[in-house]
Amino acid sequence: MLTRLRVSGFKNLINVDVRFGPFTCVIGANGLGKSNLFDAIQLLSALADRSLIDAARSIRNVGVRPADIRSLFHLAGEHHGDNISLEAEMIIPGEGVDALRQRAVASTTFLRYAVTLAYRSDDSERSFGSLEILKEELDHINIGEATKHLLFPNKPNWRRSVIYGRRATPFISTEDQDDGCVIVLHQDGSGGGPIARSAGNLPRTVLSVANTAATPTALLARQEMLSWRLLQLEPTALRQPDEFTAASRLDTNGAHLPSALYHMAIQYARVMKVSEEEAISSVYNKVTTRLGELIEDVNAIWIDRDQRRELMTLYATDRNGTAYPARALSDGTLRFLALAVLEQETDAHGLLCMEELENGIHPERIPAMVRLARELATDTSQPAGPDNPLRQVILNTHAPAVIAQITADDLMIVENRPVDEKDPAARQITFGCIHETWRQKAQETVYTIPRNHLLDTLKLVVPGLSVLYVENEEEAAIKEEKTQEASDLQMPLFTLS
Template sequence: MIRSKRYGTSFISTSLEEGDPIIRIHQDGGSRGQPRPAAASRARATVVSTVTSSDDPTILAARREMQSWRRLALEPSALRSSDQYMDPRSIGSNGLHLPGALFRIALQGPAGQQDPAQVYARVAGRLSDLSGLQVRTLDVQEDDVRELLTIRLHEIDGMVLPARSLSEGTLRFLALCVLLEDPEVRGLICMEEPENGIHPANLPAMVELVRDLAVDSDEMPGPENPFRQVLINTHSPGVVQLVDPADLLFADTSAFRSADGKITRRLRLRPLTGTWRARDSAEYVTKGDILPYLETPPGAQLTIEGSFA
């Protein structure tokens, strides 16, 4: 984490003039130089999106950072599809072009040193963490007649399954395995409920995979440790119980009085007490606040105790 200070005005400020919000861009030097004003009511886009030159390096860096953010909303139909030879070789936000992305990653590397088998073996090894899946290896089939790329899973018993035959949960897990191998995927990755379609017994494997997607902060970022951050949202008690408590933020809304005196509600994200985020926050949650995520729900019909009684 990098901490710094800026003395004086913000990089971007907003004020009211005759009831009209005015947005001003201030130079990186602080108070030196005149700010550039713009009326918010006549703006067709955000101020950040209009900065394209190095005259405002900090705002430009913020823009490029936000441009690197990606939201994954993996769809089974997209994950099951094959790729044309001319299709893009990067995974789309819905999982499209998964075969092309894996094929590119397998062929990456210095000339004469590519070894697709090693990449396929690593992905297959990670995929074998799913219980009930007998993975021997996988590859990308090249169909020169139809000019198609198709992911194939080879099971231990010799059966060969194309991607269209795999379950939704397996495909979602496979897509994350491929992202893990892709050094070109950097920045922020956002996912909604990655546990969807995953058997409860495979939740630990999914949580560990999502954690491994993020940069290892104890190691120097590089090709083997891409600079990535991962944000997920979930309602699953199983995921909450498996995640490191320091990584959890609990979302709710609270009443807030705005500058004009109106009462409104705003989102707040609260850390768990005892974690590093809670040290600098007056708002946090305790284990007592999140009992539904930690205990068997009232009225549960089937429990381990009841099963063996």
């Protein structure tokens, strides 16, 4: 779970310091930098697994040519900055398995990871430059200071279930030596001492090679960062059947939906020690019930397993008993269905970033879609566990219909604000919050706006609402305006083509 992110020098993000709760909705006009925040998170995730160059190329709008990595660095006028710094505070799983399927147990679960990258040009005309690590650190955050770092509402029983352990020294540190800077991986497992590597020659982060139980905390931090995913559900991928040998988890574009749902039921049978038939019925019914919140006409969701062709196809049955394959379902139905399937993952953890959740969804069904996205996130009033996985959701949107469904505590506001009174043209991206919400308790300076100025600031109009949805109307003093009901619009479950 990503609880705090600091970014500087990445695209248009300079000295950005943001805090996340279990569920966050980032709002602001198009073109400001909402997507760049997601890209920074994805860069951190990629650096935990790939080489520096491959991680940089994996970010959106960066092509295959090495020269394109320069576009990740902040551009001021005609000049790019030289450094990118990224720092994340996170809660990691307490245990897992390494690359050899050996059990790994973290020394402590509340960590801070920081990395600074520099662009290095080359005198050779054939070279487009490279990336160098200037600093890499993985350190613990004292358990006694957890409440100072976790400012979002949470109960002690939840906090104790996800934050525990102790550590006196770093897991990864950067040290200056006579022959240059070195990055040290400190082992906290069995056997072996610290391993130092020259920073200037590293093609990848030290964290990315922590894949054995000899460094269990670094390993589990790496696995946590790899679980930070940008979910971009594509209807074409969602409609595809799966071979029996397909991946058993939903891909970030929505591929393998039939396989994910089927294997989820099989796993449920193993965990709950029930028959496969009983597990399939239970899991499919839960997904059907969820989908019924969006579309009343759906009666059943099920997977057809074609033994001859070895293909799995997702079907939806309406109340008349007519079965429709996934290729006949509407885009909005498929997106909602994908989230409903993700909700059933009992071993889920990590972060789901979602852009423009409202795409393909009928306006009257957006509240149900937002509610499902919110309920994907961990409930911080209850201990984390199989029924309450440590899962986090961050949305970004500029849609008034979505904003109207978000509580004030869950909003993060992006604005392009002036930074120099003497130079009105000097502006910088700022991430703020609603006045008197939990982010305002942070020690760092936090930009806030009054609740009743939100829509004016964003130049948005939400029909029927004076400001935005909140859980406690008395505290927020919100007054909902009565509006005449609009005529019904078509809300298709199926789109035969």
